[in-house]
Amino acid sequence: MKITFKGITKQYKGKYALKEFSTELQEGVYGLLGTNGAGKTTLINIFVGIVKSDAGQVLIDGVDVKKLGVGFLARVGYLPQYPQFYKNFEVQEFLQYMCALKGVLQPNGNRRVSELLEAVHLGDARHKKIGALSGGMRQRVGIAQAMLNDPDILILDEPTAGLDPQERIRFRNLITKFSRGRTVLLATHIVSDIEFIANEVLLLKQGQLLMQAPPHKLIQSMENKVWSLTVPDEALDEKLGSLKISNILREQDGVHLRIIGDERPAQAVPVQANLEDVFLYHFGEGEQW
Amino acid sequence: MVKLIGFEYRKHFIKPSILIALLVFSLVSVGKIYGTYAENSLFSRGCNMQQSIQIKQLYWGFYNDYSGKITPDKIERLLDIYRPIEAKVADLTASTRTDDPDTFTGNVYTDYHFLRLCYVLPMQYDYLYQSYAGKVVLAAKENIRFYSSVSNRYESRKNALIAECFSGRKVGTFAFTEMYQYYLNYDFSSFLALLLCVYGLVGVFVSEKQTEMDALLLTTQYGGAKTVAAKLLSSALFVMGICTWFWLLDFLAFSAVFGSFAGFMAPLYAVKNFANTPLNLSLGQYALFSCTLKTAGMLALVAGILLVSSLFKNALFPFIISLSGAFGLIFWQGEFMNSGHLWAKLVNPFVLMVNRELFRKAEFANLFGLPVPNYFAAMLVAILWAGIFMGLLVVTIRKSEMTEKGGRLNAG
Numbered sequence: 216m217k218i219t220f221k222g223i224t225k226q227y228k229g230k231y232a233l234k235e236f237s238t239e240l241q242e243g244v245y246g247l248l249g250t251n252g253a254g255k256t257t258l259i260n261i262f263v264g265i266v267k268s269d270a271g272q273v274l275i276d277g278v279d280v281k282k283l284g285v286g287f288l289a290r291v292g293y294l295p296q297y298p299q300f301y302k303n304f305e306v307q308e309f310l311q312y313m314c315a316l317k318g319v320l321q322p323n324g325n326r327r328v329s330e331l332l333e334a335v336h337l338g339d340a341r342h343k344k345i346g347a348l349s350g351g352m353r354q355r356v357g358i359a360q361a362m363l364n365d366p367d368i369l370i371l372d373e374p375t376a377g378l379d380p381q382e383r384i385r386f387r388n389l390i391t392k393f394s395r396g397r398t399v400l401l402a403t404h405i406v407s408d409i410e411f412i413a414n415e416v417l418l419l420k421q422g423q424l425l426m427q428a429p430p431h432k433l434i435q436s437m438e439n440k441v442w443s444l445t446v447p448d449e450a451l452d453e454k455l456g457s458l459k460i461s462n463i464l465r466e467q468d469g470v471h472l473r474i475i476g477d478e479r480p481a482q483a484v485p486v487q488a489n490l491e492d493v494f495l496y497h498f499g500e501g502e503q504w
Numbered sequence: 505m506v507k508l509i510g511f512e513y514r515k516h517f518i519k520p521s522i523l524i525a526l527l528v529f530s531l532v533s534v535g536k537i538y539g540t541y542a543e544n545s546l547f548s549r550g551c552n553m554q555q556s557i558q559i560k561q562l563y564w565g566f567y568n569d570y571s572g573k574i575t576p577d578k579i580e581r582l583l584d585i586y587r588p589i590e591a592k593v594a595d596l597t598a599s600t601r602t603d604d605p606d607t608f609t610g611n612v613y614t615d616y617h618f619l620r621l622c623y624v625l626p627m628q629y630d631y632l633y634q635s636y637a638g639k640v641v642l643a644a645k646e647n648i649r650f651y652s653s654v655s656n657r658y659e660s661r662k663n664a665l666i667a668e669c670f671s672g673r674k675v676g677t678f679a680f681t682e683m684y685q686y687y688l689n690y691d692f693s694s695f696l697a698l699l700l701c702v703y704g705l706v707g708v709f710v711s712e713k714q715t716e717m718d719a720l721l722l723t724t725q726y727g728g729a730k731t732v733a734a735k736l737l738s739s740a741l742f743v744m745g746i747c748t749w750f751w752l753l754d755f756l757a758f759s760a761v762f763g764s765f766a767g768f769m770a771p772l773y774a775v776k777n778f779a780n781t782p783l784n785l786s787l788g789q790y791a792l793f794s795c796t797l798k799t800a801g802m803l804a805l806v807a808g809i810l811l812v813s814s815l816f817k818n819a820l821f822p823f824i825i826s827l828s829g830a831f832g833l834i835f836w837q838g839e840f841m842n843s844g845h846l847w848a849k850l851v852n853p854f855v856l857m858v859n860r861e862l863f864r865k866a867e868f869a870n871l872f873g874l875p876v877p878n879y880f881a882a883m884l885v886a887i888l889w890a891g892i893f894m895g896l897l898v899v900t901i902r903k904s905e906m907t908e909k910g911g912r913l914n915a916g
Binding site: 260263264265285288289291293295296297298299300301302303304308312313315316317318360 | 507508511514515518519714715716717719720721722723724725726727731902
């Protein structure tokens with residue numbers, strides 16, 4: 216299956232939320248990385264039909280999704296940003312409701328609900344009210360509902376926002392588990408969400424696609440752009456004002472600075488980049504700390 | 505679809521707060537009905553509990569003898585008892601003792617009032633109604649002749665309808681109608697039902713936005729138009745359930761406190777307040793019809809509440825607007841209740857919920873030159889309102905790009 220975005224454009228009050236966004240997605244995990252307001256949610260909303268684009272097309276194997284209509288929706292699993300679901304529903308009841316909405320017929324629906332509850336480790340919480348769940352458990356309910364119709368395309372909008380590190384890791388593992396044989400589009404501004412699980416990362420900035428490449432390629436592109444410099448404590452303020460610093464570590468021999476920049480600072484040594492450096496390089500433009 | 509309706513019902517209406525409100529409102533309504541009985545009923549007005557029980561027993565003892573078909577023999581027998589008592593109290597010099605063994609109630613004045621108010625006057629009204637109806641028919645026919653002579657077709661048609669309606673009317677049987685006199689005038693439960701519906705329904709659409717489920721719903725196959733339809737149908741079921749509960753409770757509570765619902769076969773015009781009613785229905789039939797109309801009125805109002813619910817992102821505003829709107833309509837109804845501004849009364853859907861005002865007199869609305877019974881016009885207006893509210897809701901509700909374009913299920 217091939218998903219093609221062709222010249223997607225959307226403006227809000229004269230300001231571009233997306234500008235001629237074009238790309239192609241195949242099977243695999245795609246991390247849509249960008250700062251808040253970069254256009255990630257707008258892109259996803261246009262993809263799933265919640266928002267109408269001003270221009271452009273989304274094609275599935277060459278067919279416009281609007282022509283596929285609800286048939287397209289049957290192939291999509293979607294987890295929106297900050298879902299609260301219905302607090303007075305029990306977990307199992309909510310998933311049964313989602314089965315009814317997605318046209319998952321019984322008894323398959325009940326079987327699917329049980330399988331997914333086990334898969335997301337909520338088997339024991341099936342009769343708990345959604346209002347009584349923690350944020351992480353609620354997100355797991357969210358991904359379970361997205362998987363009910365066994366979708367070809369899984370769309371996750373900021374799925375780990377507000378989760379603690381343990382839940383975030385647990386959620387990442389679930390995404391990996393559910394990504395087999397599917398196209399997963401995961402929008403986030405948290406680099407660690409996608410660093411190890413994304414086959415490709417799409418960098419979205421001010422509504423435009425900046426780069427699209429596998430993480431290692433993006434990291435490669437940062438060669439000789441990440442530096443390490445050790446300075447005495449008293450020089451820290453001056454460095455913070457003049458350099459783009461991604462990390463600070465105080466050791467006995469002084470303060471170790473991780474610097475991002477095209478130019479090598481005096482006495483700095485090059486170091487191996489990571490995806491966070493890529494993010495900061497592209498999105499922290501013009502900012503010093 | 506049935507499943508979706510069930511889930512929508514569960515989602516919005518099976519809530520502890522609604523069930524508690526229903527219970528509390530029911531108790532309040534029963535309390536109010538008891539208050540109506542205690543303050544106004546011939547069985548209880550100015551009596552203590554013991555006297556009330558005694559009068560009730562006396563009433564039903566007499567009722568066995570005098571209920572049913574009104575015959576000269578029954579009238580004669582009643583007057584044989586009543587006239588000597590009437591004569592005794594005429595100059596107000598009779599004994600006021602309360603343990604007089606030659607009386608029914610222990611007091612001759614109480615006997616007099618009991619017989620006069622519970623039997624003589626009601627039976628007299630029943631007996632004379634035929635003659636009254638005949639006079640109305642006669643007057644209507646005279647009006648027809650007059651209006652025909654001046655070529656006023658509307659008034660002529662209207663009087664023809666009145667003549668037809670009152671023709672052949674009589675109250676041939678004596679029945680217990682006091683309970684219906686109060687039951688048919690009881691509107692408080694309509695207000696409680698409206699409050700409960702406002703509370704239950706404001707969240708139907710707005711809650712999806714509050715929980716940010718609206719976006720998720722639109723990405724499912726049946727989360728668009730079908731879910732909206734399920735919401736509307738489950739809301740209608742909720743309203744019908746609430747209304748049925750309150751109307752049934754009213755009837756049962758009135759029957760219980762008055763001790764009987766006998767008289768449900770008597771014609772509506774056997775109740776004095778409804779002497780000029782345009783309906784030729786029995787009290788039982790009217791009770792059912794009136795409840796149906798009240799429910800229809802509520803459904804029209806609910807369509808408005810649902811529209812308001814769909815327009816906001818926070819439940820507070822729809823709640824305030826709906827509640828203010830409900831109070832506004834109640835105030836409006838009160839203002840125009842007995843006025844000659846017929847259309848000002850009829851365009852308010854709340855009039856259907858206090859519909860006794862529509863049925864107490866034969867009133868007609870001029871609809872494109874045709875005289876239409878006011879209740880029929882009020883129903884048409886309510887349907888129109890509901891249609892407008894629903895139309896606006898369909899236009900304003902958030903839609904999916906996918907379903908809007910009408911793609912086929914499982915295509916591709």
